[in-house]
Amino acid sequence: MAMGPILGDNRRGRRAPMAEINVTPMVDVMLVLLIIFMVTAPLLVAGVPVDLPDSKAGALDQEVKPVQISLDASGAIFIDDMPVPEAALSTRLAQIATPDSDEGGPRIFLRADRGLDYGRVMRVMGELNNAGLRKVALVSTQGSEAP
CATH class of the missing domain: 3.30.420.270 (Nucleotidyltransferase; domain 5)
Known part of the structure; x- marks a missing residue:
């Protein structure tokens, strides 16, 4: 967790945990999954090749x-x-x-x-x-x- 300064109470410079979530790894995983599904989805459609009207x-x-x-x-x-x-x-x-x-x-x-x-x-x-x-x-x- 990141630490940020807290000022006041005669304790200048003391660091406390910050309550922020880093979403960058989650976005990276979601983009990889999106690419995997985009590549594999056309492979799931199989059938007899027919030239339809x-x-x-x-x-x-x-x-x-x-x-x-x-x-x-x-x-x-x-x-x-x-x-x-x-x-x-x-x-x-x-x-x-x-x-x-x-x-x-x-x-x-x-x-x-x-x-x-x-x-x-x-x-x-x-x-x-x-x-x-x-x-x-x-x-x-x-x-x-x-x-």
């Missing part, structure tokens, strides 16, 4: 983690980053749409590459409908007006 719609509020179905540029289907053959898609979707779930099943985020054939995406949406999954949202990037 642009949209003017805003982001949705999420309470429960949705199931993500992705179609990459080659047309391969992924459910939560796990590849699924097209023949096994209906079986896997039936497992997701359990009878004890609420009306319409869990929320589904469908992400499809912009270069894919429209019919390919519609076949996946048809499988979702057949499985009883009604809460389907199409994912896009927020961008400027489409050409």
Whole structure:
């Protein structure tokens, strides 16, 4: 602790402790933590690389983690980053749409590459409908007006 002079009471020059907190070390630690989190946060976002189309719609509020179905540029289907053959898609979707779930099943985020054939995406949406999954949202990037 720092010592400061106390004057008076015929004791000139006597030193007493000062009650000030030095916050510089705390600020240094907080800045280091901020840098660590800024560097590691982008590494936590992982997934299937998909070139999403642009949209003017805003982001949705999420309470429960949705199931993500992705179609990459080659047309391969992924459910939560796990590849699924097209023949096994209906079986896997039936497992997701359990009878004890609420009306319409869990929320589904469908992400499809912009270069894919429209019919390919519609076949996946048809499988979702057949499985009883009604809460389907199409994912896009927020961008400027489409050409």
